[in-house]
Amino acid sequence: MRASDVDEWTVIRFLHLLAVTFFVGGQLVLAVAVVPALRGRSEDDAMRAIARRFGIASAVALAVAIATGVAMAGHLGRWDDPTLQAKLGLLVLIGVLLALHVATPYTRAISLTVLATSILIVWLGLRLTHG
Numbered sequence: 001m002r003a004s005d006v007d008e009w010t011v012i013r014f015l016h017l018l019a020v021t022f023f024v025g026g027q028l029v030l031a032v033a034v035v036p037a038l039r040g041r042s043e044d045d046a047m048r049a050i051a052r053r054f055g056i057a058s059a060v061a062l063a064v065a066i067a068t069g070v071a072m073a074g075h076l077g078r079w080d081d082p083t084l085q086a087k088l089g090l091l092v093l094i095g096v097l098l099a100l101h102v103a104t105p106y107t108r109a110i111s112l113t114v115l116a117t118s119i120l121i122v123w124l125g126l127r128l129t130h131g
Contacts, residue, residue: 009075016068022061024122026054027115035111051105066091078128087124090117 030050038047078084094117101110 009072012068012071015064016072019061019064019068020122020125023058023065024115024118026058026061027111027118030054031111031115055102062094081128083124083127087121087128090121090124093117094121 034050035047073079073084094114097110097114097117101107101114104110
């Protein structure tokens with residue numbers, strides 16, 4: 001691929017995928033590796049530091065994903081697509097769950113629900129690209 005083959009929509013799509021990868025991939029790493037490795041240890045400070053850094057980076061990634069998603073939906077005229085509407089509804093749910101998670105950071109059920117909902121959003125995103 002030559003540089004001249006890359007237009008702004010390729011860059012926007014790339015940024016969208018990168019942001020989603022960070023947001024969901026980071027959740028997977030935390031749920032599968034970091035939290036279980038630190039559970040039951042006196043590493044509360046380490047977990048708080050990890051959560052704080054991931055939370056900030058995750059918020060940036062989510063903002064990039066939303067901004068690029070809005071741009072692509074407008075560009076492709078997909079606002080009336082039922083799959084996009086479902087994805088947006090789940091995105092609102094993610095926002096509510098993240099607010100609850102900030103208020104009650106040690107609630108594992110909320111963390112796992114955010115992860116499951118995020119994975120479902122990725123699935124719907126795949127359906128949008130092939131439907």
